[in-house]
Structure formats: C-alpha cells, structure tokens
C-alpha cells in the first residue's frame with residue numbers, strides 16, 4: 001500500500017490569496033514588518049482579524065506558548081500563517097496544541113512547508129525537526145503575488161532548496177509512484193524557472209516539491225547540509241554543494257541537472273570550521289535522512305563527501 005497526505009484545500013495560482021474567502025476572527029501570524037504586511041492584508045481582503053507580528057526566524061517553543069496564552073479566551077477561529085517558513089511552523093505547532101485550524105500562506109517559495117507534515121521548532125536553542133499529521137494545513141494558498149520585491153538571495157536560496165527537495169525526494173527510499181510524479185514535475189518546472197529566468201514559475205514548482213518530498217523525505221544532501229547551517233550558512237545555500245555531492249555519491253539521474261541549476265544561481269563553495277571527522281559524527285545520527293538514502297552511507301562516505309564539498313569545489 002502507498003499513501004500520501006496533503007492539505008485539505010489547496011488554492012494556487014494568480015490571485016489565489018486575493019480570491020480566497022477568509023474566515024473572520026482569524027489570528028494572522030507573520031515574521032514581516034507592518035509596512036509590508038498591511039499591503040498584503042489589503043490585497044487579501046481579510047476582515048476582522050487579530051495580528052501577531054513578533055515571530056523571529058527559528059521560532060522557539062517559548063514563543064509559541066506565549067502566543068497561545070496571549071490569545072486564550074479571545075475566540076480565535078483560525079490561524080493564518082503569512083510569511084516565510086518560520087511563521088508557518090509557528091501556526092502548525094499552535095494548531096496542534098489548541099486544535100484551532102490553520103491556513104498557511106507562504107510569501108517565500110522553497111521549503112514547501114505549507115504542504116508538509118513537518119515543522120521546525122527550537123527547544124533549548126536547538127532546532128528540532130518534528131513530524132505530525134496535525135501539522136497539515138486545513139488550507140494552503142500559493143500565490144505568486146508575494147514574489148516580486150523578495151531579495152535575490154532569498155529567492156535563490158529558496159529555489160535551490162525546492163530543487164534539492166524535489167530531486168532528493170524523487171530518489172528517496174520512501175518514494176512511491178505519486179510522490180515521484182510530484183517530484184519529477186517539480187524539478188522540471190524549477191529547472192525551467194531558474195535556467196530560463198522564469199521566476200514566476202517558482203511558487204508552483206516549490207508547491208509540487210513540497211507535495212512530493214513531504215511524503216517521501218529528503219536524504220543525504222539534507223543530512224550533510226546541517227553542519228553548515230549550524231555554522232550560519234542559510235539552508236538553501238548549503239544545499240547547493242551538499243546535494244550536488246550527494247547526488248554524485250548516489251549516482252542520481254539529477255546530478256548534472258542539479259549542478260547546472262546551482263551554477264546558474266552562482267553559488268560559491270562552502271567552508272567548514274570544524275574538522276571533517278567531528279562533523280561526520282554530528283551527521284551520522286541523523287537517521288531520519290540517512291535511512292531514506294537510496295544507498296547505505298558509512299561514516300567514511302560522509303567524510304569523503306564533506307572533503308569534496310570543502311576541498312574540491314563540487315560546483316566547478
């Protein structure tokens with residue numbers, strides 16, 4: 001048997017966020033500043049809402065508890081996550097603990113968080129990847145309206161993340177015919193968007209990537225990337241070299257195409273402060289990613305991959 005989990009309702013394409021009918025008494029949760037989100041809310045036509053705009057990147061469980069307490073007894077009908085992955089993750093976790101439904105609206109397009117059962121929340125200053133069916137959106141809205149004006153660095157890191165997720169998700173041991181369909185189509189669209197400068201296609205590509213990898217998991221590329229993220233490299237940026245090297249190790253059909261995307265986006269090689277052996281010890285316990293890799297990975301393999309990443313510019 002195969003199964004996939006998807007949000008109850010998916011609205012996508014031009015004007016999706018404008019034409020959607022929002023419930024009243026919603027609590028909008030965002031990471032952005034008022035001069036930006038006021039314009040967004042006007043476009044969306046949301047009426048009679050509350051807003052919480054103090055979510056910071058890499059949200060901590062304390063922030064989530066604080067929002068829960070602040071709005072307790074205020075008859076909130078829905079949460080509306082509006083922004084990058086962090087605002088969506090806060091909504092997902094809040095919804096799980098309060099039972100209040102959530103509408104997820106990404107304004108950057110890469111993680112596919114609005115489609116998945118994953119959420120990243122920090123406990124004691126450590127990021128934790130959680131998975132729960134309760135994290136699935138009651139409605140996900142994908143509208144390219146939010147794309148123009150996004151800084152190039154965010155667009156490129158997000159695009160790289162989406163392409164890495166689609167291709168790793170395709171190769172994953174947990175893949176099934178339907179997830180492969182989503183991942184393959186996602187990669188084709190993202191590749192076209194990046195190589196031919198058709199950035200308006202990125203939101204749809206990232207959405208399909210989320211539907212695919214969200215039901216099949218990412219693999220070695222993502223496992224390798226977290227030691228670089230821990231040293232401050234943005235997630236999507238670190239995947240440029242990590243997923244390229246992982247695809248080579250796995251003999252993936254996506255190796256050349258993924259590398260070409262990264263070259264087009266002009267990513268620079270990565271550096272690592274900690275010794276490779278020590279980094280490999282951090283990566284090895286990440287069974288959630290490594291166990292789904294199409295080929296078994298030993299610690300020696302990890303060290304070899306890291307060596308290629310930091311000493312042999314895999315994107316050259």
Ligand SMILES: [Zn+2]
Pocket residue numbers: 111161165222235
């Ligand atoms: Zn990712």
